[in-house]
Amino acid sequence: MAEVNQQGSIFIGEGVSISGSIEVPDIISISGKVEGSITARQVIVEATGHVQGKVQAEMVDVKGSISEYLAVSKSLIIRSTGDVKGTVYYSEIEIEKGGQLQGDLYINA
Amino acid sequence: MSMFNKKAAPAASAPSVPTAPSNASSGPESLANSESIAEGVSVASPRPYETSSADASHADDASRNAGLGLKPTSKPSILSNGFEFEGVIKSDGVLNISSSLKGKVFAKSIFLDVDGIVEGEIQAEVLTIKGKIYGEIHCQDLTIGSRAVIDGTCFYKTINIQRGGRVSGKLTRVD
Numbered sequence: 523m524a525e526v527n528q529q530g531s532i533f534i535g536e537g538v539s540i541s542g543s544i545e546v547p548d549i550i551s552i553s554g555k556v557e558g559s560i561t562a563r564q565v566i567v568e569a570t571g572h573v574q575g576k577v578q579a580e581m582v583d584v585k586g587s588i589s590e591y592l593a594v595s596k597s598l599i600i601r602s603t604g605d606v607k608g609t610v611y612y613s614e615i616e617i618e619k620g621g622q623l624q625g626d627l628y629i630n631a
Numbered sequence: 632m633s634m635f636n637k638k639a640a641p642a643a644s645a646p647s648v649p650t651a652p653s654n655a656s657s658g659p660e661s662l663a664n665s666e667s668i669a670e671g672v673s674v675a676s677p678r679p680y681e682t683s684s685a686d687a688s689h690a691d692d693a694s695r696n697a698g699l700g701l702k703p704t705s706k707p708s709i710l711s712n713g714f715e716f717e718g719v720i721k722s723d724g725v726l727n728i729s730s731s732l733k734g735k736v737f738a739k740s741i742f743l744d745v746d747g748i749v750e751g752e753i754q755a756e757v758l759t760i761k762g763k764i765y766g767e768i769h770c771q772d773l774t775i776g777s778r779a780v781i782d783g784t785c786f787y788k789t790i791n792i793q794r795g796g797r798v799s800g801k802l803t804r805v806d
Contacts, residue, residue: 616796617790629797
């Protein structure tokens with residue numbers, strides 16, 4: 523966990539609830555609840571993390587849940603406990619068995 | 632008894648949906664297969680009780696089919712590359728598609744190989760896609776390979792997408 527607490531990164535612990543607009547130059551690791559919009563280079567949603575709103579990132583790794591809108595310019599990985607709902611834009615996608623994905627999918631041109 | 636076996640054996644060895652030019656060489660085989668095509672638009676895999684089950688090499692098929700809940704002697708129907716079909720295909724077994732299909736496909740388990748292209752509707756319990764599908768997909772277990780292209784609506788229970796798979800359209804999870 524200490525390795526994500528670097529310059530440009532933010533770590534949201536379990537039980538922490540934050541709402542608003544977050545702009546992260548590097549990595550955002552979410553184990554709590556985020557409501558609003560996130561723009562980051564890399565978004566990691568841990569098993570206890572929930573994101574509701576708009577997420578824009580280069581790489582997204584989901585073990586928890588993301589709802590509403592997700593735009594990934596590079597790769598999206600949904601782990602076996604991951605759950606993504608809503609409108610999803612991606613370039614590359616991987617879903618482990620057990621992962622859930624619902625909604626409208628679009629491949630970036 | 633021997634005549635019965637002779638008629639059963641070609642049906643067991645040949646795929647249930649043959650490509651017309653390649654079967655022109657073997658006489659009795661092409662006769663049996665052209666009969667099955669003349670029956671109607673929908674093509675089904677050979678009924679298990681018609682095929683000879685004395686083959687030891689089909690032990691693997693038997694155990695796999697048993698795992699899927701299929702009759703132990705049912706064999707996969709194979710649609711090979713180069714075959715083009717337009718219409719409705721129904722099978723209660725395993726369907727192996729490398730061909731181009733337009734229309735509807737209903738089966739228990741479908742394996743769409745890299746060369747396979749399906750336009751229309753697919754319904755299966757287990758669906759493995761390595762080719763292209765444009766249209767509607769209804770299945771329980773959906774596995775999408777790295778060279779797969781899917782454009783359309785998918786209804787699934789469990790999903791597994793390997794890196795490289797391109798899925799666009801609407802996905803819905805149904806229990």
